[in-house]
Amino acid sequence: MSLFPHRHLLGIEPLLPAEIETILDTAQSMREILDRPIKKVPTLRGKTVINLFYEPSTRTRSSFEVAERVLSADSLSIATATSSASKGETLLDTAWNLEAMKPDMIIIRHASSGAPHFLARHCRPAIVNAGDGAHEHPTQALLDALTLRQKKGRIAGLRVAIVGDLLHSRVARSNLWLLTKLGVDVILCAPPTLVPPGIEALAPVTHRIDEACEGADAVMMLRVQRERMTGGYFPSSREYHLRFGLTEARVRRARRDVVILHPGPMNRGVEISTEVADGPYSVILDQVTNGVAIRMAVLYLLLGGHSEVGA
Amino acid sequence: MSGTLLITGGRVVDPAQGLDAHLDVLIEGGKVTRLGERLRARHAERLEAKGHIVCPGFIDVHVHLREPGQEDKETIATGTRAAAAGGFTAVCAMPNTEPVNDQAGITRAILDKAASAGVVRVYPIGAITKASQGEELAEFGDLKDAGCVAVSDDGRPVANARVMRRALEYALAFDLAVIDHCEEPALSEGASMNEGPVATWLGLRGAPAAGEAIIVERDVLLAELVGGRLHIAHVSAAASADAVRRGKQRGVRVTAEVTPHHLFLTDELVRERAYDSFTKMNPPLRGEADRRAVLEALREGVIDCIATDHAPHAADDKKVEYDQAAFGVVGLETAVPLCLDRLLRPGIVTLSQLVSIFSARPARLFDLPGGTLAPGAPGDVTVLDLESRYTVDPDRFETKGRNTPFGGLVLKGRAVATVVGGQLVFRA
Numbered sequence: 001m002s003l004f005p006h007r008h009l010l011g012i013e014p015l016l017p018a019e020i021e022t023i024l025d026t027a028q029s030m031r032e033i034l035d036r037p038i039k040k041v042p043t044l045r046g047k048t049v050i051n052l053f054y055e056p057s058t059r060t061r062s063s064f065e066v067a068e069r070v071l072s073a074d075s076l077s078i079a080t081a082t083s084s085a086s087k088g089e090t091l092l093d094t095a096w097n098l099e100a101m102k103p104d105m106i107i108i109r110h111a112s113s114g115a116p117h118f119l120a121r122h123c124r125p126a127i128v129n130a131g132d133g134a135h136e137h138p139t140q141a142l143l144d145a146l147t148l149r150q151k152k153g154r155i156a157g158l159r160v161a162i163v164g165d166l167l168h169s170r171v172a173r174s175n176l177w178l179l180t181k182l183g184v185d186v187i188l189c190a191p192p193t194l195v196p197p198g199i200e201a202l203a204p205v206t207h208r209i210d211e212a213c214e215g216a217d218a219v220m221m222l223r224v225q226r227e228r229m230t231g232g233y234f235p236s237s238r239e240y241h242l243r244f245g246l247t248e249a250r251v252r253r254a255r256r257d258v259v260i261l262h263p264g265p266m267n268r269g270v271e272i273s274t275e276v277a278d279g280p281y282s283v284i285l286d287q288v289t290n291g292v293a294i295r296m297a298v299l300y301l302l303l304g305g306h307s308e309v310g311a
Numbered sequence: 312m313s314g315t316l317l318i319t320g321g322r323v324v325d326p327a328q329g330l331d332a333h334l335d336v337l338i339e340g341g342k343v344t345r346l347g348e349r350l351r352a353r354h355a356e357r358l359e360a361k362g363h364i365v366c367p368g369f370i371d372v373h374v375h376l377r378e379p380g381q382e383d384k385e386t387i388a389t390g391t392r393a394a395a396a397g398g399f400t401a402v403c404a405m406p407n408t409e410p411v412n413d414q415a416g417i418t419r420a421i422l423d424k425a426a427s428a429g430v431v432r433v434y435p436i437g438a439i440t441k442a443s444q445g446e447e448l449a450e451f452g453d454l455k456d457a458g459c460v461a462v463s464d465d466g467r468p469v470a471n472a473r474v475m476r477r478a479l480e481y482a483l484a485f486d487l488a489v490i491d492h493c494e495e496p497a498l499s500e501g502a503s504m505n506e507g508p509v510a511t512w513l514g515l516r517g518a519p520a521a522g523e524a525i526i527v528e529r530d531v532l533l534a535e536l537v538g539g540r541l542h543i544a545h546v547s548a549a550a551s552a553d554a555v556r557r558g559k560q561r562g563v564r565v566t567a568e569v570t571p572h573h574l575f576l577t578d579e580l581v582r583e584r585a586y587d588s589f590t591k592m593n594p595p596l597r598g599e600a601d602r603r604a605v606l607e608a609l610r611e612g613v614i615d616c617i618a619t620d621h622a623p624h625a626a627d628d629k630k631v632e633y634d635q636a637a638f639g640v641v642g643l644e645t646a647v648p649l650c651l652d653r654l655l656r657p658g659i660v661t662l663s664q665l666v667s668i669f670s671a672r673p674a675r676l677f678d679l680p681g682g683t684l685a686p687g688a689p690g691d692v693t694v695l696d697l698e699s700r701y702t703v704d705p706d707r708f709e710t711k712g713r714n715t716p717f718g719g720l721v722l723k724g725r726a727v728a729t730v731v732g733g734q735l736v737f738r739a
Contacts, residue, residue, distance in 0.1 A: 090630070132514070
C-alpha cells in the first residue's frame with residue numbers, strides 16, 4: 001500500500017490522522033536536505049509541475065518553487081492577477097491547455113473556493129491546493145503543525161488558540177481540521193462578526209482574546225485584511241487591535257514557552273503588535289523554512305518519487 | 312388544440328370535483344365533454360389508460376423558457392417539449408428574458424411563438440417593474456390584456472418596499488397576483504449557497520434563510536396593508552413558510568409554491584458533490600430543518616403547490632468555478648417522477664393531494680383555465696403510471712439544460728401521456 005493513498009491534496013478535511021503524520025514525518029526528513037551545502041536531490045527528475053497562481057502570493061509560490069527545484073522537478077509558474085471570469089479564458093480552458101503540455105502536477109491558488117476540486121474533476125494531473133478562497137490552505141496547516149511539533153515535541157494534547165478573521169480564513173479552516181484530527185485542544189477567538197456559523201462544532205469559540213490566550217501552548221494569528229473594515233465587520237483597526245490584537249500583556253497569559261505563529265503577511269499594529277511579532281516566542285521564520293519542507297513532502301508523496309529521499 | 316380524444320379505462324383522479332373513479336374521459340373540440348363508464352365516440356382517437364391514473368393537466372407556474380434572448384439555454388419549443396415529457400400541460404413563463412417581458416409587445420411575441428412552436432400551453436408572466444429594475448412599474452393593464460397571468464421580477468427581489476407596495480396596490484385594478492422572489496439583497500451579496508455550517512466548511516459565501524423570510528414577512532404585511540394578491544415564489548426557509556402560514560391565518564391573500572429540489576435536497580449536497588455547480592440555485596438548498604419545514608407546510612396546504620423553477624443553462628454557464636457559476640437547475644422532466652417517488656410512495660401526501668398540488672391549486676393561483684376534468688374544462692390531461700420506473704438521464708432530456716442535481720436517480724412513477732386540448736403531445 002502506498003504511503004499516501006490520495007491522487008490530489010485538495011484539503012486537510014479528507015485526510016486521516018495517520019496520513020497527516022505521514023506528511024509531517026516525510027517533511028521532517030526532507031527538512032534536513034535544506035541544510036546541506038548542495039541543496040539538490042534527483043528525486044523528481046523528469047517530473048513537470050505547474051504553479052498556477054490566480055492570486056498574488058509571495059511566500060507560498062516561492063516556497064513551492066524552491067521545493068520543486070530542490071527535488072529536481074521541472075517547473076514553471078504562471079501568475080495571473082485576474083480571475084478567469086474577468087479575463088476571457090475560463091479556468092477550464094486554461095487548465096486544459098496546461099494539461100496538454102503533459103505536466104504531472106498542477107498547484108493552484110485561486111480566489112474561488114473549490115477551484116482545485118473543479119480542476120481535479122476535469123483534468124488528469126495531480127492537483128495541489130495552494131489556497132482556494134475561504135476554503136482551505138492545506139500546506140499552510142501542515143507547515144504550522146510541523147513547526148509546532150518541532151517546538152513542542154508533540155502535537156496531541158497541546159492547547160492552541162486560533163485568533164483573528166475566522167470567517168474569511170482558509171488557513172483557519174485547514175488548521176482547525178488538522179489540529180482537531182491530531183488531538184489538539186483548540187480554542188477559537190474572533191469578534192462575533194468574523195465567526196462563521198457552525199464552526200463551533202469543531203472547537204469552542206470565545207470573543208475574549210485574554211481567555212483564548214490563557215494557558216496556550218501556541219497562538220496562531222490570522223491576518224485581518226484591511227478591506228474587512230469597509231465591510232463593516234468591525235469599526236476600526238484601532239478597536240480591533242485593542243480588543244482582539246495580540247499584545248505582550250496577552251502573551252503573558254499563555255504558557256511561559258508559548259510560540260506565536262502567523263501565516264503572513266502581518267498587519268503590525270492590527271492583529272499583532274510589533275513587539276510580539278519580533279519577540280522571542282515568534283516562530284514565523286521557522287514556519288517559512290518548514291513550508292519548503294512540507295511542500296517537498298507533498299510533491300514527493302503525490303508524484304511518487306522512486307529514488308530514495310537521501311539519494 | 313382542438314382534438315377529439317377518448318381516454319379509456321383509467322382511474323380518474325380529479326380533486327376539484329372530488330372524483331376518484333374508473334371512468335372514460337371524452338374530449339371534443341379541445342374540451343372535456345363527458346366523463347362516464349364505457350363511453351363511445353365515433354371518429355375519436357383513443358388513449359388506453361388501463362392501470363394508469365388520469366388527472367387534470369399538470370401546471371407548472373414557475374418556468375424559465377429563456378426565449379426571447381437566451382435561446383442557447385432554452386427555447387419555447389424545447390422548454391415546452393420538456394414540459395410535455397414531464398407531464399405538464401401548461402407552464403407559466405417567467406419574464407426574465409432578454410428583453411424582459413415588461414411590455415405587451417413582448418408578451419404577444421412569446422404567445423405567438425408558443426402558438427407556433429410550443430407543445431403545451433404557455434402563460435406568460437409580466438414584469439413588475441420596467442426591465443425588472445425594481446423602480447418604475449410596468450404597464451400591468453397592457454400586460455394583462457396581452458395575455459400575462461401574473462407579474463413578477465423573478466430572479467430579483469423587489470428590494471424597495473414602496474415599489475412592492477405600489478405593485479400590490481396597482482395590480483388590484485387588474486386582479487393580478489404579484490409574485491415575489493423574496494431575498495434581502497444586502498444579506499445575500501456575493502452568496503453562492505445557503506449560509507450555515509456547510510458553507511462555513513466549504514468557504515463559500517452564504518445567504519441566510521432569514522434574508523428570504525424578512526422579505527416574505529414584509530410582503531405579507533404589505534399585501535395585508537393594501538389588500539393585494541401576493542404569491543411567494545420558491546419558498547425555501549422554515550421562517551418564510553411560517554410567515555405565509557400566519558398571513559393566511561389572518562386572511563391575507565397570500566399563496567406560495569415550493570420546488571422539488573427544496574423538498575428533497577439540502578445544502579449538504581454541495582459538500583457531497585464537491586462544489587458541483589448543478590447544486591447551485593437561488594434560493595439555495597437549505598438545511599434539513601428548513602427542508603422538513605417546507606415539506607410540512609406543503610402537506611398542510613400552507614404552501615399551495617409545487618413549481619419547478621425550471622432554469623436551464625448552457626454547459627458553459629455551469630462549467631466554471633462554483634462562485635462564478637450561473638444559478639439554477641432544470642426541473643420539468645424530473646418534478647413529477649420525484650414527487651411520485653418521494654411524496655406519494657412514502658405516504659407523505661395522498662394521490663388526491665398530489666394531483667391537486669399539480670393541477671387545481673396552481674390553476675387557482677392565477678385563475679388559469681384547467682385544474683379539473685369537469686365537462687367544459689380544457690381537454691388537458693396528465694396520465695400517470697405509478698409503477699413505471701424512470702431513470703433521470705440528462706442526456707435524454709428534451710430541455711436543452713443538463714443542469715440537474717438528480718442525474719442518475721431511478722424513480723418509481725412518471726407521466727406516461729400528456730394531452731393538451733385533446734391532442735396527445737407526449738407518450739412514454
